[in-house]
Amino acid sequence: MRVLGTGIGWRPEIADAVERMRGIDWVEVVAENVCPGHLPESLLRLRERGVTVIPHGVSLGLGGADRPDEGRLTALAERAEALGAPLVTEHIAFVRAGGALTASPRLEAGHLLPVPRTRDALDVLCENVRIAQDALPVPLALENIAALFSWPDEELTEGQFLSELVERTGVRLLIDVANLHTNHVNRGEDPAEALAALPLEALAYVHVAGGFERDGVWHDSHAHPVPRPVLDILTGLAARVAPPGVLLERDENFPDPAELVRELTAIRGAVAAGRSHAARGTAARGTAVAGAAGAGAGGVGVVARPVAGVRERVAVAQTAVLSSLVAGTPVPEGFDRVRMGVQARALAAKRAGVVAKVAPELPVILGAGYREAFLAYARQRPMRGGYRQDALDFAGHLLKLGRPAEPGARRELRDWWLDRAGPAPRKRGLVSRVLRRRG
Template sequence: MERLGVGIGWRPEIADAVERLDGLDWVEVVAENVCPGHLPESLVRLRERGVRVVPHGVSLGLGGADRPDPAKLAALGERAVELGAPLVTEHIAFVRTSSPLLEAGHLLPVPRTRDALAVLCENVRIAQDALPVPLALENIAALVSWPGEELTEGQFLTELVERTGVRLLIDVANLHTNRVNRGEDPAAVLDAVPLEALAYVHVAGGVERDGVWHDTHAHPVPPVVLDVLARLRERVDPPGVLLERDDDFPPEAELAAEVARIRAVVDAGGPPGTVRQRVALREEPPGPAGEAARTRLALGQAALLSALVAGTPVPEGFDRRRVGVQARALAAKRASVVARVAPELPGILGGPDAYRTAFLGYARGRPMTAGYRRDALDFAEHLLVRDLPADPAARRRLTAWWRERAGARPRGRVARWARALVGRTP
């Protein structure tokens, strides 16, 4: 595996600070946030300096019951080529269901069962065949556990690597999150997984509330996560280590200090212990997962996701309190991302608090089905149909905003009403 060194997740809000970081070896960029042919100038300058750029996907949902979307795979591959990336990365997670059509807007855990493993392995092989560079997959943080799991995290990841030859992106913050939320020992996972397949490592901050660890990427990296990084470093010299920070960005000096602390842990690790070598790929990998396995997985994932985003009953065997915590977290994230996608909405609606109250009321029982931009438009329509906001001037501003962004959508009842509101006729 190509050595990457120590890096940071590139985000537009900290682009200038990232460029000024001393000794920066590489950056990771959210794949869905860059467009081939229109790279941000900051990324172009970094590449010209020789800084490697790795695209990190969040929307494939390789752990879902459906086969990977060819268009999403093609888009991820285009970004890898555009960035000259040595690999691309994604997650061991599901993010949507097709029956019913629901979007989580977040990475959700797959059940560690034989069915889910078979489906995941087939989906990974499809992705590998479609991508122009190697693929690595990340372990995710989770608030809930699936009932009836048949494998440990270490067993699941090991069999995934053995069956597909896929590389691993180990997130040590997620290992800590799962220690708090699911009682899983990070050391046991690190002892079990094939570290010779390690592509690189993520490090991030979070916060504990009422006995639940939230992997926020908006807090400083705590010592306990650096401890997990140190335990990993005792076992292997990682090809790359990267700091993730997605929100509530600190001053530049604090950001640089966090990167320095991570580098110090990596440099202080000393010679790693002997890494047990495993076969990277079975000579005769198992065949297709089979439609029965996909159907069983689809039913389970649909039941859980519907409980999380549509308010249906919690499936039997799940911790109802934890599902409730996850549901509230998904709704809060959905509100935050829509506000970033459509930053005018909080101002139109009277400020962040008024926006958040209105959006959470709209989202209750109205699951997202087509991404955040469509969600923002649907939210605006929902308000306009109900003659909201109450202030006529705000309604006119919201109508103008909606009309400008609705594009060529057919002019149904709401569209005709919205046009009439601003004095235009169909």
């Protein structure tokens, strides 16, 4: 495995601070947020200094029932080549459902959702991973995700699921220790047991991030400081294997650069503590990892099954789950209705927040009523495309209802919508005029 060192998630809001930080060996960038032909100057300067840049995809949905979209794979490959990346990463998740396999409308989650740990889901995931590997110019690593809910009647533990995935595809793993903590709080999964069962010999690198707990549910926000339990899990991982790279993720509510540096220092300390334990022989990592590999791979068959009919079964199950979360259909039997309700509200809240970011004029035009209006819209209208399309759909929905009530705001919203929904921009100065109102 290539040694990466200590890294941080590159975001435009902290680009200058990242460039000034000492001891940053590599950065990770959300693949969908950069254009190969117009890379941010900050990333180019980091690359010139020898800092490795890795694209991290969020929209492939390799755990979904459909075959990976060729256009998305091509886009990810282009970003890997433009950034000179040694590998690319994605998630073990599904992000959309419906469509041709179920003869139902396509639904978008706008979020990473857990796949069931079943034989059907594993077969589909393995085939999708092999398709992606064939299309990418560099190795692929997949991340374990955080989840608010569990699937009923799962057939495999996470360790068994990931071990067989690695054995059948050769894919590498990106282990997010914050997600292990999230699943501990939300699903009762013991982090130490999870680490002992993971095929850590396939480790590419590690994610570390913060979150918060509310009403007994842990939210993986990437907007809060890294808590001590997450650092302890990182120490436990480092006691079993030397992580090739460790990266701090932060997506919003960015603190002072000095606070980010303190978090990076704490992360280095957690890794050093784990390696010290390993050197003293206080963690029996060799036995644990060897046992986990045997239980995960040797105890189950690894012969691929035909997935033609399997895809349809997975599609039906995932569509029922996603429809209950974003379209208000009944929660499928066996799922925790309370947790599914929490997940549904979290998805709607995330939609509102991301739409406000990609279309910052909308909260300005609608004022304090933006969030309430968007959540009411989201309860009736599942997302049918990306977030930019969602912003257009939301604006069009309001205009059909004759809103906002104030004529000037309604006229401004109509102009904003027409400027983007038509074949060519109508009023090039609209964005700057609207945003000036924010001041």
